[in-house]
Amino acid sequence: MSMYPDLQAIATVPPVIREPQVWHPVVVAGALRKVVNGLFDPYRPELHYMRGPGPRWREKRALDRG
Numbered sequence: 001m002s003m004y005p006d007l008q009a010i011a012t013v014p015p016v017i018r019e020p021q022v023w024h025p026v027v028v029a030g031a032l033r034k035v036v037n038g039l040f041d042p043y044r045p046e047l048h049y050m051r052g053p054g055p056r057w058r059e060k061r062a063l064d065r066g
Contacts, residue, residue: 053061
């Protein structure tokens with residue numbers, strides 16, 4: 001009697017063969033578009049945030065002083 005009775009049953013199971021994964025052209029195009037847009041995106045949020053009061057605010061406050 002063997003110490004590992006299930007070993008023979010496991011050894012006779014054929015290995016699983018996976019088919020090569022095929023990339024769908026739409027998936028590839030979408031990923032490529034996302035990369036290109038990320039590299040060449042003209043939007044730079046640091047140029048658009050408020051840096052302080054603008055000229056209209058200064059005009060209003062100048063009238064209050066004098």
